[in-house]
Amino acid sequence: MIKIVKRDQPSRAIFFFTPVLAIFLTLVAGGLIFFILGFKPFEALKFFFIVPIADKYGFSELLLKATPLCLIAIGLSFCFKSNNWNIGAEGQLTFGAIVSGGVALLFYEQEGFYILPLVILAGAIGGMLYASIPAILKTYFNTNEILVSLMLVYVSKLILDYLVVGPWSNPEGFNFPETRQFSDSAKLPLLFEGLRIHAGIFLALAAVVISWFVFYKTYLGFQMKVSGFSLKTARYAGYKGKKMIILVFLISGACAGLAGVGEITGPIGQLHREISPDYGFTAIIVAFLGRLHPVGIIFASLVVAITYLGAETAQIFMQIPKYTGQVFQGMILFFLLASDYLLFFKIKFIGSKK
Amino acid sequence: MNTNLKISNVTKIYPGCVANDNVSLEFNSGKIYALLGENGAGKSTLVKILSGVIIPDEGKIYLNENNLKLNSPLDAKKNDIGMVFQHFNLFETLSVFENLIIDSDEQRESLREKIDTIMKKYNFSIDLDIPVLNLSAGQKQKVEIIRCLIRSPKVLIMDEPTSVLTEQETSELFLSLKKFSEEGILIIYITHKLKEVMQLCDEVAVMRKGKLISVSEIKNENIESLANKMVGQNLKTIKKKKAKTSSDKLIKITNLNFTSEDPFETNLMDINFSVNRGECLGIAGISGNGQSELFQVLSGEIISEKDSIEFNNNYIGDLSPQERREYLMAFSPEDRLEQAAIPQMKIFENVALNNFKSSNFFNNGLINENKIKEHSKKIISDFNVNTDNIELKSQFLSGGNLQKLIIGRELITSPDLLICFNPTWGLDVGAINYIHETLIKINEQNKSIILISTDTDELLKLSDKISVIHKGKLSKIMNAEEVTSEKLGILMGGAN
Numbered sequence: 001m002i003k004i005v006k007r008d009q010p011s012r013a014i015f016f017f018t019p020v021l022a023i024f025l026t027l028v029a030g031g032l033i034f035f036i037l038g039f040k041p042f043e044a045l046k047f048f049f050i051v052p053i054a055d056k057y058g059f060s061e062l063l064l065k066a067t068p069l070c071l072i073a074i075g076l077s078f079c080f081k082s083n084n085w086n087i088g089a090e091g092q093l094t095f096g097a098i099v100s101g102g103v104a105l106l107f108y109e110q111e112g113f114y115i116l117p118l119v120i121l122a123g124a125i126g127g128m129l130y131a132s133i134p135a136i137l138k139t140y141f142n143t144n145e146i147l148v149s150l151m152l153v154y155v156s157k158l159i160l161d162y163l164v165v166g167p168w169s170n171p172e173g174f175n176f177p178e179t180r181q182f183s184d185s186a187k188l189p190l191l192f193e194g195l196r197i198h199a200g201i202f203l204a205l206a207a208v209v210i211s212w213f214v215f216y217k218t219y220l221g222f223q224m225k226v227s228g229f230s231l232k233t234a235r236y237a238g239y240k241g242k243k244m245i246i247l248v249f250l251i252s253g254a255c256a257g258l259a260g261v262g263e264i265t266g267p268i269g270q271l272h273r274e275i276s277p278d279y280g281f282t283a284i285i286v287a288f289l290g291r292l293h294p295v296g297i298i299f300a301s302l303v304v305a306i307t308y309l310g311a312e313t314a315q316i317f318m319q320i321p322k323y324t325g326q327v328f329q330g331m332i333l334f335f336l337l338a339s340d341y342l343l344f345f346k347i348k349f350i351g352s353k354k
Numbered sequence: 355m356n357t358n359l360k361i362s363n364v365t366k367i368y369p370g371c372v373a374n375d376n377v378s379l380e381f382n383s384g385k386i387y388a389l390l391g392e393n394g395a396g397k398s399t400l401v402k403i404l405s406g407v408i409i410p411d412e413g414k415i416y417l418n419e420n421n422l423k424l425n426s427p428l429d430a431k432k433n434d435i436g437m438v439f440q441h442f443n444l445f446e447t448l449s450v451f452e453n454l455i456i457d458s459d460e461q462r463e464s465l466r467e468k469i470d471t472i473m474k475k476y477n478f479s480i481d482l483d484i485p486v487l488n489l490s491a492g493q494k495q496k497v498e499i500i501r502c503l504i505r506s507p508k509v510l511i512m513d514e515p516t517s518v519l520t521e522q523e524t525s526e527l528f529l530s531l532k533k534f535s536e537e538g539i540l541i542i543y544i545t546h547k548l549k550e551v552m553q554l555c556d557e558v559a560v561m562r563k564g565k566l567i568s569v570s571e572i573k574n575e576n577i578e579s580l581a582n583k584m585v586g587q588n589l590k591t592i593k594k595k596k597a598k599t600s601s602d603k604l605i606k607i608t609n610l611n612f613t614s615e616d617p618f619e620t621n622l623m624d625i626n627f628s629v630n631r632g633e634c635l636g637i638a639g640i641s642g643n644g645q646s647e648l649f650q651v652l653s654g655e656i657i658s659e660k661d662s663i664e665f666n667n668n669y670i671g672d673l674s675p676q677e678r679r680e681y682l683m684a685f686s687p688e689d690r691l692e693q694a695a696i697p698q699m700k701i702f703e704n705v706a707l708n709n710f711k712s713s714n715f716f717n718n719g720l721i722n723e724n725k726i727k728e729h730s731k732k733i734i735s736d737f738n739v740n741t742d743n744i745e746l747k748s749q750f751l752s753g754g755n756l757q758k759l760i761i762g763r764e765l766i767t768s769p770d771l772l773i774c775f776n777p778t779w780g781l782d783v784g785a786i787n788y789i790h791e792t793l794i795k796i797n798e799q800n801k802s803i804i805l806i807s808t809d810t811d812e813l814l815k816l817s818d819k820i821s822v823i824h825k826g827k828l829s830k831i832m833n834a835e836e837v838t839s840e841k842l843g844i845l846m847g848g849a850n
Contacts, residue, residue, distance in 0.1 A: 219716040222706065225699070232693045235655045236685070237707045238676025 075255025088149025090280025096257020099126025127257020436502030521843025636817030754785025
């Protein structure tokens with residue numbers, strides 16, 4: 001007989017084990033889906049998860065996709081840890097990209113060492129500005145930040161659309177919805193000849209280190225932790241709640257904005273319609289899969305990045321639509337939430353009593 | 355017709371705690387039974403089993419020799435067991451009548467007649483057509499009772515019914531309960547208040563740590579004997595020496611008002627009082643009359659006019675809790691688990707919640723963990739917190755130990771004024787005594803206390819002066835010697 005018993009306390013080992021379990025269950029369920037679709041499950045999973053990263057180029061692509069996911073998820077964890085539900089990182093990424101792209105276009109015929117820092121800074125500021133909207137509305141008008149931040153995503157995408165077909169479109173571009181190419185000084189340098197991985201990865205790594213330090217070593221991190229557990233306690237302790245809400249949104253927006261910079265000043269080097277395959281939304285899954293822990297987020301971003309690559313390989317070799325990648329991302333989140341049940345309950349196998 | 359209710363060998367085990375350990379009891383109609391025990395003794399678990407909310411691991415319930423299968427509250431209702439919970443289960447915005455008929459499938463007209471008869475019979479006067487939120491706590495309780503009576507129950511269980519009532523409402527309730535009992539309804543009365551047991555009941559069953567300790571007739575018991583059975587040790591009584599009178603004003607509240615945007619909060623109206631050094635001001639009242647708002651205004655969680663609060667000759671009405679702490683105020687809120695401490699965090703992390711500049715917990719924005727830990731160890735030994743592991747998550751502390759930790763955290767900075775709100779709520783008698791002794795000690799050191807409490811006995815024991823809060827207004831401040839619990843009761847009910 002199986003009996004489900006409540007745990008006395010959430011188990012720490014299980015806390016880090018459930019993400020692994022979730023990934024395993026996703027693989028099993030994915031294999032099952034492939035089988036139903038008429039593919040050989042193991043072969044399909046190989047195409048999905050191993051082939052894409054089997055060579056140097058593939059590995060570079062993996063890091064390329066993991067970089068924005070990691071960066072955004074780190075930013076989001078500042079919000080999520082302190083009970084602020086920023087769902088609009090995709091919008092902050094887009095707006096950051098717009099502002100930094102705008103600066104890059106200003107200098108499109110110029111070269112100079114100062115251009116890239118300006119472009120990066122502009123991206124961070126753009127993301128912060130855009131994140132400040134839900135933060136200010138929440139603190140001063142009691143609006144729900146989930147709704148506001150989410151809806152602003154669509155606003156930012158429409159702004160981008162308008163700019164790339166209208167005022168910012170390339171005059172020599174035959175009416176394609178894209179801007180001019182940025183000058184080389186406005187682009188993040190590529191790390192290796194022939195690979196697309198660029199210096200943006202260092203921004204992500206810096207974010208990991210800084211966030212770890214802030215979370216576990218600073219008063220701000222302590223205040224975020226307390227607010228995350230109980231806003232009532234935070235108020236009683238006398239923390240400045242409003243200031244903190246705005247601060248975590250700004251940090252989160254800056255990270256998303258920087259991810260946007262990476263997308264447009266990396267290999268592509270221009271603004272166009274679709275700068276992000278929903279990195280801002282997928283990063284929410286990454287943040288939770290990584291347990292809002294900086295190191296966990298590194299691993300989670302790598303795992304989720306594979307689903308992007310795998311979907312492309314599967315489309316090429318197996319003629320499956322690339323949206324399968326989203327199915328896998330959804331399954332990871334689903335299984336993670338489901339296996340979190342094990343945090344609070346344990347399954348006991350008991351011999352039947354006679 | 356006689357009703358006989360039998361509980362036979364009931365056991366309920368939760369992880370790490372045996373809530374009911376092989377409990378057997380028998381009740382007969384015509385008598386009022388008290389189920390007495392401290393918080394956590396297992397009495398609530400037992401009555402939840404009787405009302406179908408909890409299913410026991412082992413044991414059986416018999417009503418008139420029939421074995422009852424109580425798998426849901428509905429089963430209990432069907433078997434004529436009625437229960438009035440400590441917290442009301444009423445829809446505030448629906449009318450009284452709608453609340454009464456909500457779980458019934460009888461015709462509205464016939465129900466209305468039935469309700470009218472019940473009200474006439476027991477002398478209840480409640481307007482059936484006004485929304486429940488306009489009722490007083492006592493009236494709401496009557497609605498709950500009528501809801502049970504509609505089903506003409508054989509058994510009526512009352513869970514700590516007087517915790518929200520005034521003295522007058524309590525005696526009305528007792529009259530009704532006696533009447534029900536005369537009519538053959540078996541009454542089981544759950545409480546930890548000894549006085550009520552002596553006043554109301556015929557037989558008393560005492561529980562302690564999940565076990566049934568004794569069943570006896572009231573006429574063979576007295577308050578001391580019951581208290582000793584309940585606690586399992588001989589209690590020492592503590593008494594406060596009268597404070598040295600000083601006229602040195604420490605805190606002065608002038609024309610303080612608070613208007614809330616939340617309709618479920620109470621507005622504070624024109625609060626004026628002052629507390630001298632070395633004095634304890636008690637603020638009595640039935641819960642929900644503005645105590646929580648008053649606490650928050652005093653602690654700085656709610657900011658008010660700068661000059662409405664004068665502390666040590668500084669105007670501090672517009673300062674945050676943290677800033678007020680620097681002026682040597684300290685606060686112990688009512689809700690230990692959701693406000694005063696965070697159960698999921700370690701003991702030393704909870705200590706850091708009272709961030710006092712001179713304690714150097716945080717330097718230049720960085721956590722100074724060694725300092726916090728050092729400080730925590732001192733609190734644990736100074737205030738008798740029963741653990742030596744400051745890395746322990748505070749959810750593993752008992753209520754009493756957690757409260758000692760909180761009071762210790764607030765007092766270790768030796769503040770001039772401690773504001774506490776129901777500091778002994780839900781604690782066992784040993785911990786209550788310890789907290790009371792600590793509070794008396796503070797007064798002896800010429801420090802002051804504002805004690806907001808719903809426990810009248812506690813207030814009478816500790817206060818030098820007492821005021822009563824009712825619907826957000828304070829009564830005049832009285833010397834504690836002139837006050838009796840009856841007088842407080844009248845003021846708590848809103849009369850002058």
